[in-house]
Amino acid sequence: MEDYNDKQLSIITVAERLFAEKGFHGTSVRDIAQEADVNIAMISYYFGSKDKLLEAVFRLRMNASRAFINELVQNDTMAPLEKIYSLIDRFINKMLNEQNFQCIMSREQLNKEQSPIRDLIWQLKGEMLGLMRPIVTNAQDAGIFATDVDVEMLMTTLFGTIHQTIPAQHLLRTNTAYAHMNDQEFKEYLRLRLSNHLKKLFKAILTHEF
Amino acid sequence: MEDYNDKQLSIITVAERLFAEKGFHGTSVRDIAQEADVNIAMISYYFGSKDKLLEAVFRLRMNASRAFINELVQNDTMAPLEKIYSLIDRFINKMLNEQNFQCIMSREQLNKEQSPIRDLIWQLKGEMLGLMRPIVTNAQDAGIFATDVDVEMLMTTLFGTIHQTIPAQHLLRTNTAYAHMNDQEFKEYLRLRLSNHLKKLFKAILTHEF
DNA sequence: GTTTAAATTAAACGTTTGTTTAACTTTGCT
DNA sequence: AGCAAAGTTAAACAAACGTTTAATTTAAAC
Helix, strand or coil, rough: CCCCCCHHHHHHHHHHHHHHHHCEEEEEHHHHHHHHCCHHHHHHHHHHCHHHHHHHHHHHHHHHHHHHHHHHHCCCCHHHHHHHHEEEEEEHHHHCCCCCHHHHHHHCCCCCCCCCCHHHHHHHHHHHHHHHHHHHHHHHHCCCCCCCHHHHHHHHHHHHHHHHHHHHHHHHHHHHHHHHHHHHHHHHHHHHHHHHHHHHHHHHHCCCCC | CCCCCHHHHHHHHHHHHHHHHHCCCCCHHHHHHHHCCHHHHHHHHCCCCHHHHHHHHHHHHHHHHHHHHHHHHCCCCCCHHHHHHHHHHHHHHHHHHHHHHHHHHHHHCCCCCCCHHHHHHHHHHHHHHHHHHHHHHHHHHHHCCCCCCCHHHHHHHHHHHHHHHHHHHHHHHHHHHHHCCCCCCCCHHHHHHHCCCCCCCCHHHHHHCC
């Protein structure tokens, strides 16, 4: 069901990048076809329509996200705070590794009229919450975490901070002292800074320690 | 320069809402004309083009944001933490009162190719940072705030958490126990919850107290 | 080697897009 | 009242859109 050939994957990858950069309606199938170096008709031939191409992008990345979540369920030996730290780091890595898709999600979740894609996004966030909440509540019951924590809001802060960091990158790269770094260095710098900030934040609010 | 008649304001308001709901490219000038109950040609007549209509929306709200920022500079008698609290509350109120515009900003800041609008957005964020940073550093010098705080990241968390809350509303309203509230009640509930969460977060990270 | 299906193409399809035109109406001023 | 400017309209414009067609090439199976 999810095995695409090279040409199909090329179309999906290019579409993902352009949708992220210019938005779904801001990207034409001709743009995609040209950058992917395929005939326009191939997009309809393989995916049926532009809408279904977006759906294909989502199906591909969503499956990866599902696998990502299921992988996080493990690691029961860790202390609660270590679990949270692990969750933060893995989440940051995931975000930085699929920025284009995260961009599309940021855009699509703003659409007011409900769509299958919008539903999928919030379903995924719900699963992330379902992963984080028991860690927190269990630690609360054990007297390790503070009890006055709004887990949904904490999740919103995690998502929001990371999503907000994505567009901020372009500004940092051009306007500041980080211009001398290459892409890999900058990405690593950003990863570390985000990680430190979020861990500090979560530790403070969850454990009341520093 | 910024005095629009009723019809122009109607067009701007409708355009702002539709751009927020469906995106700039997802909204046609015919949609706008129809919902604003004006002839299509009036949009070009008044604003020149669809692009310049978006610019008009931005100019209008940006000016309000500038005024908002300048207003925040006052209140020098407050304690540092109270200043931060005030900033958080005013910021939340602003966000909730102009959700459509904030939606457009969320979308536009994702566009990779630079534009006058994208520049304006980050300029505005820079001004917000310039407002928050001295409060924090002064309090740090006075020994009131902790010194290991990443102010840019804290700003990102503030923006990100609130921006992330906007799309989350539609989900909450339809899927949860808050369906019985009317719009005003729900808005107030959300305002309070956001406020509590962010104040707790900022107090913990800035003062190491609870 | 022939046959059948899949892949690929250039061209054309009918809409919808943003914008402009030209005619007409209203408004405000002397 | 008469006139000029501003406002308003339906219609038309070319360009771009997503999609389809029909013809051709490539690949696979027998």
